[in-house]
Amino acid sequence: MRDLKYKIGLLLILIGLFMPISMFAQDGGISGSLILDSLQKFWNNTSFANFEYKYLVMIFVGLVFIYLGIAKNWEPLLLVPIGFGILVGNVPFTEGYKIGIYEPGSVLSILYSGVISGWYPPLIFLGIGAMTDFSTLIANPKLLLLGAAAQVGIFATFIGAYAIGFTPEQCGAIGIIGGADGPTAIFLSSRLAPELMGAIAVAAYSYMALVPVIQPPVMKLLTNKKERVIRMKPPRQVSRFEKIAFPIIGLLLTTFISPSAMPLLGMLFFGNLLKESGVTERLAETARFALINTITILLGLTVGASTQADRFLTVDSLLIFGLGAASFVVATASGVLFAKIMNLFLKEGNKINPLIGSAGVSAVPDSARVSQEVGLHYDKTNHLLMHAMAPNVAGVIGSAVAAGILLSMLS
Amino acid sequence: MIILKINSWAELLFGAAIGISVVFIALAILVILFEIVQKIMIGQSKKKQRKAGKKSDEIVDTSANANEIVAISAAIHLFFNETHDKESNVITIKQIEKRYSPWNSKIYGLNNTLHR
Secondary structure (H helix, E strand, O other), X not given: OHHHHHHHHHHHHHHHHHHHHHHHHHHOOOOHHHHHHHHHHXXXXXXXXXXXXXXXXXHHHHXXXXXXXXXXXXXXHHHHHHHHHHHHHOOOOOOOOOOOOOOOOOHHHHHHHHHHOOOHHHHHHXXXXXXXXXXXXXXXXXXXXXXXXXXXXXXXXXXXXXXXXXXXXXXXXXXXXXXXXXXXXXXXXXXXXXXXXXXXXXXXXXXXXXXXXXXXXXXXXXXXXXXXXXXXXXXXXXXXXXXXXXXXXXXXXXXXXXXXXXXXXXXXXXXXXXXXXXXXXXXXXXXXXXXXXXXXXXXXXXXXXXXXXXXXXXXXXXXXXXXXXXXXXXXXXHHHHXXXXXXXXXXXXXXXXXXXXXXXXXXXXXXXXXXXXXHHHHOOOOOOHHHHHHHHHHHHXXXXXXXXXXXXXXX | OOOOOOOOHHHHHHHHHHHHHHHHHHHHHHHHHHHHHHHHXXXXXXXXXXXXXXXXXXXXXXOOOHHHHHHHHHHHHHHHHHXXXXXXXXXOOXXXXXXXXXXXXXXXXXXXXXXX
């Protein structure tokens, strides 16, 4: 009874609200059709009227990214912004109101300009440089070669993409996914194939997050139990002079060979010098926290938003995803196999555990962590993390050099 | 500036081969340079030790074994833990019965406002 009274009361309030509108329409001579027209226009501007099943697919992909980031803790700093960006980019809208990321003058489009013109990636590299400790690499420089070996994945994918039918410029942009380096992939695709950037960026970041899933089976397949338990010598202590000299020598040498990689390597080594100099701690602090966090938020969100269903869901995107997965497998395999080849020439006691070869892909520090975990699985006291960090950071340098080479070859 | 115009499979494969070779060469030069720097640094530190009066057979490699480092760290950890007194870690609030006495009455400790 009380419920009925409540419903009647609600009905009276609704009538009270709508009565004046209908009276105003009759008095002012406004026909009912005008109200209907206005409602129709309003409806046409809603996302429901512009809805297509493609958007639903992309929204689902975005939700999966967010789930993997939060529940599985897979690269949450990348997957959560990208996943949410996918949701933002796939809310259907009526064009012409400067809403979408591809509409000139819209807020999203302005934020996306950092991706399009490629100035976000060098800033990310500045932060990475300010975070990275190259000590293990300086202590055992031969591990740099593992970072070079893993770049085979880039050039193998470059060839594979050409076989499928992409243009040489597109092949270069797709190939860089094998470097497992999101900022480098964005930097190169913005120069060589801007039309494929959304797919390349999402593929690169997704596979970076999937490193713990993709790499272990390849590592186990290519090594035997004896190799997996090889103990490596602990790295020697590195002097301050060596730490300061490394970014300077590294910059001059690599950029003299591949000047196109300067925006990336210049910032990487600059960030590292800020860290190691010991006199610019405030700047290093800003680069490794405030700056890189800001750029990661903007980059992740806009890259995610660039996956607007009508432009993203194409056969090309699916092919790029397939090639990306293959390139990760090839990069991992080439790193592991090269470590085994190096062992043929190294004396007993100086041998390399081939499990750290997979860390040559530059997904820092995930691939190094994978080497550590797989190593611990076979010997609970053999910690490989410190050794794996060397090829891991070498991979960052290697993939930036490879990007520079592809850029100068193709652009 | 286009270094290599790719129009055929041969050119593409050639480009890929050049690309990976340049990556290897760049990093190999870095390896060689830092191997040299490493030798110089180790040589210099030995020289310093010799100047400090140590004989060449007394100069040992300073890089300790990982297990030794772990053992030393564990010992230091234990030593510093010993310096702290041990507590039961049981935190309880005990009710204390207080009998009224004018000596512990709060009322005499408060400032009474003046009434004019």
